[in-house]
Amino acid sequence: MERKVLVIGLGLIGGSLALAIKREHPNSIIVGYDKSESELSLAKALGVIDKNAKKLEDEAKEADLIILATPVMQTEGIIQQLATFDLKKDVIVTDTGSTKKRVMDSARVLANNGVTFIGGHPMAGSHKSGVTAAKEILFENAFYLLTPSEYTSRLSVETLKEWLKGTKSKMVEISPEEHDELTGVISHFPHVIAAALIHQAQRFDQKNSLVSRLAAGGFRDITRIASSNPEMWKDISLHNKEVLLHLLQYWADETTKVISLLENHDEEALLQYFAQAKKFRDQLPITSKGAIPSFYDLYVDVPDYPGVISEITAYLAEARISITNIRIIETREDVYGILVISFQNDEDRLRAKQCIENITNYDVFFA
Ligand SMILES: NC(=O)c1ccc[n+]([C@@H]2O[C@H](COP(=O)([O-])OP(=O)(O)OC[C@H]3O[C@@H](n4cnc5c(N)ncnc54)[C@H](O)[C@@H]3O)[C@@H](O)[C@H]2O)c1
Numbered sequence: 156m157e158r159k160v161l162v163i164g165l166g167l168i169g170g171s172l173a174l175a176i177k178r179e180h181p182n183s184i185i186v187g188y189d190k191s192e193s194e195l196s197l198a199k200a201l202g203v204i205d206k207n208a209k210k211l212e213d214e215a216k217e218a219d220l221i222i223l224a225t226p227v228m229q230t231e232g233i234i235q236q237l238a239t240f241d242l243k244k245d246v247i248v249t250d251t252g253s254t255k256k257r258v259m260d261s262a263r264v265l266a267n268n269g270v271t272f273i274g275g276h277p278m279a280g281s282h283k284s285g286v287t288a289a290k291e292i293l294f295e296n297a298f299y300l301l302t303p304s305e306y307t308s309r310l311s312v313e314t315l316k317e318w319l320k321g322t323k324s325k326m327v328e329i330s331p332e333e334h335d336e337l338t339g340v341i342s343h344f345p346h347v348i349a350a351a352l353i354h355q356a357q358r359f360d361q362k363n364s365l366v367s368r369l370a371a372g373g374f375r376d377i378t379r380i381a382s383s384n385p386e387m388w389k390d391i392s393l394h395n396k397e398v399l400l401h402l403l404q405y406w407a408d409e410t411t412k413v414i415s416l417l418e419n420h421d422e423e424a425l426l427q428y429f430a431q432a433k434k435f436r437d438q439l440p441i442t443s444k445g446a447i448p449s450f451y452d453l454y455v456d457v458p459d460y461p462g463v464i465s466e467i468t469a470y471l472a473e474a475r476i477s478i479t480n481i482r483i484i485e486t487r488e489d490v491y492g493i494l495v496i497s498f499q500n501d502e503d504r505l506r507a508k509q510c511i512e513n514i515t516n517y518d519v520f521f522a
């Protein structure tokens with residue numbers, strides 16, 4: 156019998172999951188629901204879903220798997236709505252939200268009705284949103300965190316993992332509290348800092364517009380995530396407020412420490428400060444997707460002349476290596492630019508490195 160999957164919220168994450176599930180379960184029917192008519196039509200036109208849901212209740216009642224991929228505050232409301240529907244006895248409801256404690260607390264209403272809810276959070280994403288950014292391979296090698304409750308049976312957890320097999324992610328089960336603390340440190344708090352850095356630059360830009368013209372390289376890298384969906388981050392910050400407030404206190408201590416190093420002109424301590432940070436950062440995994448998403452970027456030190464992009468892309472096209480993005484980082488007008496080329500996976504990146512090294516004498520390296 157054909158099994159039905161209902162995906163509510165067809166943006167980057169809902170769309171990517173729909174594609175990954177269809178890959179592994181081609182006979183299943185993927186039904187999509189979104190409050191945005193245009194996003195829903197786009198999802199259908201792009202082949203991300205098989206069918207648009209006209210009425211949420213009708214589709215929910217027939218679904219074997221329901222995935223909530225909406226901003227976390229919306230997810231809480233949809234859970235309350237689902238609790239009023241007469242769902243299938245063995246349906247599994249899961250979500251993709253970036254926070255877990257509040258979502259799991261809200262989902263108790265489903266457990267009270269005998270409905271299985273398993274919290275989920277695929278730890279890969281992008282600053283892009285919407286179904287047009289969805290990719291079947293988005294979660295490959297990434298961690299996929301699951302937060303089953305004390306009422307969840309082993310069988311339901313294994314069934315959910317089977318549904319999600321096409322994501323090719325690494326499933327890890329943890330408690331909602333641990334989840335929120337961990338993601339607070341490596342995801343939510345860095346977002347607050349990225350936004351704060353942008354606000355700081357914007358303030359200085361009002362005095363001197365050279366600020367935004369010079370904001371290249373490092374500044375763009377460290378603040379990329381500030382381009383993410385503001386509604387999603389508003390929701391995450393409010394849900395994980397306690398952890399964030401705690402981390403902001405730590406940050407204040409960190410700032411005080413740096414102020415004192417500078418005021419005391421403490422060369423040795425300052426050197427240690429940066430050296431220790433480098434050591435820890437350098438040992439983070441880069442080949443697999445982890446807390447810090449891996450973009451499979453290749454850096455090519457090229458003479459910054461017109462035509463260099465088409466020269467390099469021609470070599471790669473000849474070798475049949477697909478690229479996902481390409482850009483030049485320029486920090487000074489009189490210095491060579493660095494070409495940054497992104498690939499879908501590490502294998503393509505390695506092949507590209509060899510290809511460019513064989514043909515040119517440009518320096519090619521991973522960052
Ligand atoms: N973007 C990431 O990097 C990332 C990674 C992992 C998890 N998440 C989580 O996944 C969820 C979805 O994020 P996204 O990046 O796909 O967002 P997105 O903005 O790309 O998509 C969200 C979709 O939900 C729809 N939506 C909003 N409220 C709705 C409602 N009440 N009913 C039906 N549809 C509704 C929107 O129209 C939109 O199409 C969020 O909870 C987010 O925290 C995001």
Ligand SMILES: O=C(O)C(=O)C[C@]1(C(=O)O)C=C[C@@H](O)C=C1
Binds near residue numbers: 280343446447
């Ligand atoms: O790569 C990005 O743009 C992300 O911000 C992805 C990221 C993250 O912080 O790592 C963002 C939120 C999600 O909950 C999981 C992944």
